[in-house]
Amino acid sequence: MAALSAWFWNERFWLPHNVTWADLADPAPGVEYPKAGHLFTALPLALVIFAVRIFFERFIASACARSLRIAEGVGRRAQPNAVLEKVFTSITKNPDSRHLDGMSKQLDWGVRRVQRWFRRRRNQDKPSNHTKFCESMWRFTFYLCIFTYGAVFLWQCPWAWDTRHCWYGYPYQAMTPGLYHYYVTELAFYWSLMFSQFTDIKRKDFLIMFIHHLATVGLISFSYVNNMARVGSLVLCVHDASDFLLEAAKLANYAKYQRLCDFLFIVFSVVFFITRLLIYPIWLLNSTMFESWDIVGPFPSWWVFNLLLSVLQVLHIIWFYLIGRIAVKAMLRGKVCNDVRSDIESSSGDESDGPSEDFKTSPHNTKGENGTNGHCAAATKAQAQNHNSW
Secondary structure, eight states: OHHHHHHHTOHHHHSOTTOOHHHHHSOOTTOOOOOGGGGGGHHHHHHHHHHHHHHIIIIIIHHHHHHTTOOSSOSOOOOOOHHHHHHHHHTOSSOOHHHHHHHHHHHTOOHHHHHHHHHHHHHHTSOOHHHHHHHHHHHHHHHHHHHHHHHHHHHTOGGGTOGGGGTTTTTOOOOOHHHHHHHHHHHHHHHHHHHHTTTSOOOTTHHHHHHHHHHHHHHHHHHHHTTOHHHHHHHHHHHHHHHHHHHHHHHHHHTTOHHHHHHHHHHHHHHHIIIIIIIIIIIIIHIIIIIHHHHTOOOHHHHHHHHHHHHHHHHHHHHHHHHHHHHHHHHHHSSOOOOTTOSSOOBOTTOOOSSOSOOOOOOBOOGGGSTHHHHHHHHHHHIIIIITTO
């Protein structure tokens, strides 16, 4: 273990030339440099944030959802049926034509009636708009608060106005209480997302989001350990700037305020473009690549840091293309298209459960199934994979 630790914490990887861990171990009185051990504080804080979230969703967000008359159910429930329930739990939740024909003959039901039963049974296990509203309201509240804190804190920092201050005196830069609290709170929040992902709404991209939450934790920790926290705080704030707008658009969608939803999504798209495709490359990448080269010079972890930030910029471009397509459709059609990640299937909620196969209805999509859930296909991935990739 000692050999592995020595290899992992190799000074020639983490630090500039002629700098050692010993040089950072004994700072001047009243000065504190970042240490890996500081990051363990984020773990108990993540549990606190998780507990606060449960309280917030249960008592505050839920009350807001009820005041907006957001239904807590998912629609009509499937009638109890032991045969179909056994197939649903043991064999398949989405039977193919062969299974449908077999169950239809066994129960003397029409195929469409069996299909309706499975559709309603699947929807029973999926969260209601009430649940999704509560989750989005929590994220909106946190993102808005952390962005406000970051903006107010950075307003007073010289490196927010002249990014060369991110590198002057590096790595002998003191970790101020404000910067430490900003970093650890962000890190704790993404630790809490990793915990809560197992109890949250299950999405199709569960594994991808888990990996990205893990990548976020890794990158925040990486930039803290090698004391690139100044430029890291700028990257965090730039990404926070659009996240709360996305969640606000979702809230409007679940509350069925379609025009507000579309407006907020357009605003989100504009802010996303300004922060991720203009400010991020022109201001931040320029600093991490060129200003740091001139002031500090390259070293192994510097190359890794810049490689990761450059890959993130490529992803910004891809995600904005996806978001832009949804935004254009929103402007042309008056509302955005359906979400391919939607948790509730489109169904004919008024269809009969009776045996008649000639009963026809037009499929209905509630207002909640349009709007911002449409931009989730691109925008939620942008949120998770932009912020979380950082």
